[in-house]
Amino acid sequence: MTRKLIIFIASSLLFINTAFALGNDNRRQIPPVLQNTYFGLNAGYLYIPYSNSDLKNNVTAKSVDNSLIAIKVSIGHYFNKYLALQLSYLRPIRWVKYHDIQGSTHSVWLSFLNLSLKPTLPLSSKFSIYGQLGGTYIARRGFTVQGQTGMENANMVTLLAGAGAIYNISKWLHLDLGLLYTAPRHHYNQPYALYLSSGLFITLLPDANSPSVDNDHTDYIFPHNLIYASFANSNVFYAEPSNIFSSSYFPVFWNGKIKVSSSYGLYFERNIFHTDRTFSLDWGASVTRNVSRNDNQTFYTASLYPEFKVWILRTHSFDFYFTYSVAGPTYISRTKLDGKDAGTHLTFQDFMGLGAFIGSHQQFNISIKMTHFSNGNLFTSNPGIALPLTINAGYTF
Template sequence: MSQKLYSPILCFILAINCTLLVKAQDKRTQYPSFLSNSYFNVNIGYIDYPFSSAQLEQGNQVESIEVPHTAVRVVLLGHQFNKYLSAQVSYMRPVKYVAYKSINGDKQDHHVWMHFGTLSAKGQLPLGKKLAVYGEAGLGIVTRKGFMINDKPVVKNASYGTVFLGGGLELHANRRWDFLLGTSYLPGSINENQPHTIYYSAGFRYNMRPLSEERVRQAQQEGYTFPHNMIQVGITTNTLGYNINNFTSKTIPIFWGGGIEIEKGVTLRYQRNIYHTGKVFALNVGTSASWFRSKLNKDEFYTLALSPIFQFNVLRTKPADLYVFYSVAGPSYISKLTIDGSKTGRHFTFQDFMGIGLFTGKSRHINAEVNINHYSNGNIFTENAGVKIPLTFTLGYAF
């Protein structure tokens, strides 16, 4: 295992050095400069892509096609440079997938998965104090996962880059909240036999405007401990099974599972706090290197990841501070593309994890956490066998 960990540990150390070179945040109760005037959106609306029998491979027939139209688009991160120009990254998918019903009379439903990623520039033109019109243009990534019958493709997989266009209206409720109406368009592809996509939506946006000096000062005066840095070592084991993974992905769907189950692993992680409120919330950034071994075929692989970590302190007492945390869509590298016979996609993937932890000791230097983890590419590639990481027990030192 030591040889397999050698390369990722070197990369981990380099990542820590790069992080520590960043200018220290003297006022962590104020948004850091790269997040100030950033935002995120959540939109829900009507999606249309005219799937038909034209997407079937030659020699196949379909009885009917069901195209559900509800879809969600999330701007994962946007940044407003001035009142006229912004840039943003988004992810869009339908709530339910297209269903081809009864192929060649088999009386079964076969689903086509559609996912979209965009990187766009957005221009805003104020129409007054409260209203603005906007337009956006950029790159769209369209991913279609088709299906096979008897090991023969009926609707093929497809993935391609294309132009992304959009526009709409913004209503500015206050400094933090905006409400949106808009439409988006991605052209189809003749080569991939993919129809165009159009999306009509409504939603909201939360803006991270610079906080007032009074609010910054009040948060500083609360006097609660938020460590600047933390180094952790975690041990992953499936000794206690996958019940927590299954419960949080199926019974109460607040996390993800995965078809590839991990037997054991080791993780080394560094975290740095970049923002916190007076008592409850902290935003950390982390970098990690991990080694894992799968349950079925004992396949070994390693991962390297960057992570945004959202921490919520739920109980502060004299002996210890208890918190919960959640990390989503951390860009990652996975060394192996086929694990336990399942294809994970490409080397680029995302890391997600959630758990509980505590700080203890007089100066809150001692840390312990328990978490579950997940790797998948969010279906931005046609192959996406998710990796299910069972309980990981972590000890850390905060400073």
């Protein structure tokens, strides 16, 4: 296990330095590897025509809620103005529900991970149309009725197609209207899906007005590298602020059914981009040792992650910031914890917190964070893992 963690962290740090640190050291310019990459958020109507014919063992319901509001998060890259590659994650806010099956209601959990080519045709400086063609990975968690399978758990791959239109609000901000179709998989009793949505996306473009490499001066300090240790122990200090932010409708953060009683970790972060004062983007790598609350099971995690900082207050004595990280790919050493199936060894790390850099050159760091591990319902079992509030201290260089 130790050898795997060392190899993971060493390769992660090599990747970070190779991709972002070598060559151009102008951190006020979008790194070349991220230029022409876009991030989008859509909301819309998802229709999946589930019916009693999709159930097993003669299970029947009186009604089905299969018209849903769903959110889609996208990341993509334009190779040129005519072609992009896009990865997106789509899930309903509320699950499909089968009502009144022997007097009870049962849910079907669904998540869609989509990968597609996106040919685009500009019609003018403001309008474009596009198509989509690719594949979808669907993770479905079904249900049982009195010990019999009503709908089976399933992981499947199917075809994806779509079309849409783009309106350019500015060079970097765009309005999207799109229709997405996923083909049925009859072997799994999975109907087709239609998703009609609108949303916004931003494109990361090189800034012609950005300072040159030799003139990367700003009046504020953005530490280049940060290394810090984390500590959490529910017997010393217990708080679960994630309960406040984990709304089932639109969560800002997430909780977990598997609770951690103590955690120790080591983190390394490298800044790759910042504005003049208020925003910065880092890449990081971490390892943690954790103990579960109920059965005292020890498990380890190793993560790569992006981190966004919003700098709230700047003074001569300290700089105060808000930090957020989501979907950092993570290796977890155990998949069974406290009697629960945590999924697979692949999961994702999320954290949110507040921190400050202090000292004559802001060389010392202190912070508090909420941390969560989850596979994003990409697998049929996803109880989530919640850490206590962590206290962190580190040094910049």
